[in-house]
Amino acid sequence: MTGTTYTHAPGFVAGDRPQIVTARFQYEDSYTLERALATDGYAGLRAALSRSATEVHDEVKAATVLGRGGAGFPAGTKWGLTPAGVWPRYLVVNGDESEPGTYKDRLLMERDPHQLIEGCLIACYAAGLSQCFLYIRGEMALAQERVAAALNEAYAAGYVGRNILGSDFSLDIVLHWGAGAYVVGEETALIESLEGNRGMPRLKPPFFPAAIGLYGKPTIVNNVETMANLPWLMRNGSAAYTAIGSATSPGTRMVAVSGHVKRPGVYEIINGTTTFRDLLYGEEFCGGIRDNNELKAFVPGGGSAPWFLPDQLDLPFEGRLIGAAGSMAGSGAVMVMDDTTDIPNAALTLTRFYAHESCGKCTPCREGGTWLMRILDRVVAGQGTHRDLDQLLEVGATICPGDFPHASSERLGLAAVPFPYKMTTICFVGPSAYTPVHSALTLFRDEFEAKLVKRTFIPVTAVSVSETEAAL
Amino acid sequence: MTTTESNEVEPAEVIVDPNAVSVTINGKQFTARKGDLIIKAAENAGAYIPHFCYHDRMSSVGMCRMCLVEVDTGRGPQLMPSCMFPVSPGMVVETESPASKAAQEGIIELLLANHPLDCPVCDKGGECPLQDQSFSHGPGESRYIEEKRHYEKPIAISELVLLDRERCILCDRCTRFADEVAGDALIQFTSRGNTTQVTTFPDEPFSSYFSGNTVQICPVGALTAKPYRFKARPWDLQEAESTCTTCSVGCRTAVQSSRDELLRYQGVDSDPVNWGWLCDKGRFSFEGVNSDDRLTTPLVRTANGHEPTSWNSANAAAVRMITDAIAAGGASSIAVLGGARGSNEDAFAWARLAHDVIGTPNVSAQLGDGLPVGVLGMNRATIDQASSAATIILLAPDLKEELPVLYLRLRDAAVKNRSRIIEFAPKATGLTRYAWRTVFYEPGTQADVVSATLAQPEIAAQLAKGEVVIVAGRANLAESSAGTTAALLALLAALPEAKVLPALRRGNVVGAISVGMRRGKSGLDSTGILNAAAAGKIECLILVGADPIADVPDADLARRALAGARRIIAVDTFITDSSRLADVVFPAAAYAEKAGTTTNIEGRVTTLAHKVTVTGTSRPDWMVAAELAQLLGTDLGFGSVLDVTAAIAAAVDGFEAVTAEALESAANGVLAGVGSFDAIATPTVALGDRNSYNFRLVVSRKLYDQAVGTTHSPSLAKLAPGGAVFVHPLDIARIGSAVGADVKVSTPKATIVLSLATDDSVQRGTAWVPFNQSGANVGELIDAAAAVTDVRIESL
Amino acid sequence: MSRLTEDNVRVAHEIISRYPRPRSATIPLLHLAQQQDGYVTNDAIRHIGELVGATSAEVLGTATFYEMFKFEPVGKYLVNICRTMSCALMGGEELMHHAEHRLGIKAGSTTPDGMFTLEHAECQAACTEAPTLQVNYRYRFRVTPETFDALIDDLAAGRLDSEIPAHGTVARIRQHIPAERGVGAVPPEDATNAPSWMTVAEAPK
Incomplete structure (x- = not known):
């Protein structure tokens, strides 16, 4: 197996590929200002400051840096959506990484906080954002420490704060940290949380943060990895950036592959062209399914994404293609299930997650998510009935009316239903509780049926008492 | 879309209304107003969209998802929460399409999943939006077989309100109301997801003056009000629309009774006035009407004290007292105080009796705690004008305490950035948090402070930005009206275009004064009457719903006046400290026991409903006056209350349009014109030497006090905070006594003992005592003849 | 008695000063209280409300939304x-x-x-x-x-004491913005123009 791992960056696997955001990971002291400065640190900022803000913004637009948080919206375009003439504008950097399967932003914060800080500075300079809030997930103690230390160093060295590098660009970057709520990763909930409130999403529209965001002012919310791309982009230019990856998904992206593979890890892959087969079976990536088992299914883009089957292995990691195939690229998180996996139970671990993380604001998610979890729990425990399986789909239809996206399956003779779904909720947490249920039940209904209570004819003489009890 | 077959018909001229938005709702073309939410436009078009969290007096949150309907804005039909989106041109809305109905049925099923369905024992049953919409828009059955959520039922979240969290559907109405409307964010969602609940912080109850509104707007039976719990089934209630007269804002109410007993008041949404809200004092004051202590028969004083008597003998006694008084001292030896507690009709009849039948000019509807009546002759503002003015100047008592719903309206103006508030006050008020500038003054100096403030460029710039409305009233009962009057005149001299909204508090004080309960030519005002009575110059004092002993700030004066008046006639609903001293007491019909009209601070005249039978043999005040006039030889021609209403329209300046017919057709009443009043002369404020009396006294009212209506409403009586003397925390050291200790508070003429407390809303160098609370009577310290009151505070 | 200590009040004021609105500091201050006492006490909630200008109920509402906050003692x-x-x-x-x-x-x-x-x-x-x-x-x-x-x-056995502090402390390094370097919070109502480095003017709507 090729690929290099470092004990100081657990999970990260370097390979013989371009490294836009992970180049510094090879150094054990990659998080220090000293190391950053020795390896082009803040050179991207200098490059940016030597040009006008508009030119920097245009450069980012030309590179089509897709948002790495989940929705995949181009950052340069997002920056341009603020209403003209409305000031001040804020930047909120989303480091509340908590989508099941996702592990990348934490590494970027722990291993290279200066790259992140540099990216924030470039974004604020380009888009005219007056203050930056870096929201780190509450449970990430080390990331908070590393970013705090890096900010303290960067302030002292003149990279952040008043008149940065002697220019008239002045910016405070404020480290903010959460306290344990998945839904805060949703950008409007993130803003609510940053305002000191319960992290309950606001309805979009009308509250698109770019127009009405933090304190009611235009606010850009970008993911940590998105920011981390900017220093390289500024140093090397958009042409170099778009030379990597596909036309619609340029550059690289961080993808975490977890579950039943030989070498689970975080990989910086070429965006848009690397296929799932490469990722799961390639020697430089995961090297195949553990114990050489068969692949049963995989989640391509974080726990919220509908599941894929081996049928989809040759799809490249590209947002539009994955969407057409019935799922989403999401947050760059692949969770792999081999043929030993108890599918209903696997679905339960995700549905329970989303039910637990519902903020409680809107009815379908608050009541429907828990309801789904309770039914599924019963089914997994061997207490379900056929009615329960139908009920799961019926409750789901209240959360997501109409056709629900799923993958195609040759085995089942199913054609794909493309992403996205319709929803009766404010945000995607409610639908995400249903997604694993729908995927699992659509693609592996037989496994659910095998768990149902059997109330058919049971000859008394033929079974032992314990077996009868088990059946009931 | 409709297409005409040919172009034969040319519209002559199309006037395009820029505020009109053409939409299609359930297949029908409809013209909505620009900015209208879909849910509102649909309702206007006759298509009701079910909802729970949406309330048109609060911001939309789109939480319950009940109002999801299919909307097509050109990109195909999509389910959208109709409470969050305004109409846009060409929008196609389907409120009853299969997708809309499926969504609505799904939401109802989910809302009921954890609802206890304890409707048989729920007060809301029968008037419950959840029940009604489950019936009209629900699936009819539930597939939910899991265990429901359980919580302790119910828990008290305040003295007045109970919360059943099992019934709660988490619509955010009560919590939004508390935060957004009342500004008392004492209830909140806590926990998360499926275990989200509404709670208060431990030991910090939902003690908002407006808590009852949350009960009214709760779309389920989660919030119930103690005074109404288990008193009636909604279908047994009879209802009549009326106006609350607890204070002078004039909130519209629905008065509800069952078996001839008042059981509940609900707020009615009157757009220019209360927006559906009521304060708790107004909402729960029905308990006082139902009190067992109400007077039921006339009383006459005998050697054994008050004895019940017949109306005939009471009338005869009163007439004899009046004629004896005229014989002894002439008509002007008779004085009439009161009228502000009753209807316009009551006040008008008594004004006619006093001025025209008896012939005395000594009439006053105020009790030494108001402003010169000339304030009503100023360029009067409406509440709407005040709450949309660029600048609101407050020279008024704490509106949250005295005119609570006016406080809500002005607070709304400030928090929604329509208006900036410039407040002049001797101590911080409920609106201080929302004021753009608060200028504190030491009582007596307000005119100078106002002039100095107006001279500031920043203030002048603000005042030049647009309409200015001055809210004027008495912020301090421990000073004469002179300081405030002088300040008001100074404001008007600088801002001649400014409008004035009088902040006088008694329910119908504006109506009473307007229809004639004010002094005639060379007559005495209330303080003058009391002084004359105290000096033995009043042969007969008539109290029409007035209780000078409780309400006149100068307690000593009130006491001496009632002792000095040779004869006293009282018309009242209760035996009060004042009516106890009367020679004849007529039992008066109370609120909801009589019809008529009332006038609020703006001059808006609205109707009062006669909902329940009078208590005992009590009669409306106007009838008492008409009867006495008859016996004194003048037929006022008042056979019914409608006769009096008509007489007011015929006789009173500004009330020409206020006819019964006009009132019947006007949903929000009729705005009376401003009559003519004598202009106010600038008073002089003579501040004496303070000597060692080094705290200037501020006395003002709290919402709950020992007023007779409050003390007879058990739910409200216990909310009165009680008496104490409050100083600024930094002034405590110079008193040499600890917080909580009893201290002597004295003026040269009197000393009282109060417990010492601190409050940082009190300004340094001043001391504040709430008026008419339990404990020592602060009125003992107040001298009606002095411009201000200075006190000394010493440890015992 | 578990209001924030004098030292922690100083830290609290520093945190609050970074935000355009004091309320934004609610979660960091709740962490500070939990660091002080191991869990979030009612007195601390009241104190935080005073510091950020919110009612105790509002702070409680925020605190209970987030799982890291504990309202009764937990293990070390x-x-x-x-x-x-x-x-x-x-x-x-x-x-x-x-x-x-x-x-x-x-x-x-x-x-x-x-x-x-x-x-x-x-x-x-x-x-x-x-x-x-x-x-x-x-x-x-x-x-x-x-x-x-x-x-x-x-x-x-206490062998990890240097790596793992007792419950309540999350990050052991705090951000500190030196006064001479900090720009200061940018309140939403204070900036009405583009920041100085934005040279191309936008036409307001």
């Missing part, structure tokens, strides 16, 4: 074992089963000696290293029954 070490998909696939449930037996307590409770509180956790963003756990938010990866036991032994 809060052990969170992940049970979301990737960890579940790799034996997270079995690890929890082992932990319950090793500590002798059910998930959601605390050992009688007050040392350990065991909780289920949702995704900890270390999915490739499943199964994972956190002790006071310090990670342990690819945990086996053996490494779990060794961890508990080390914690009990």
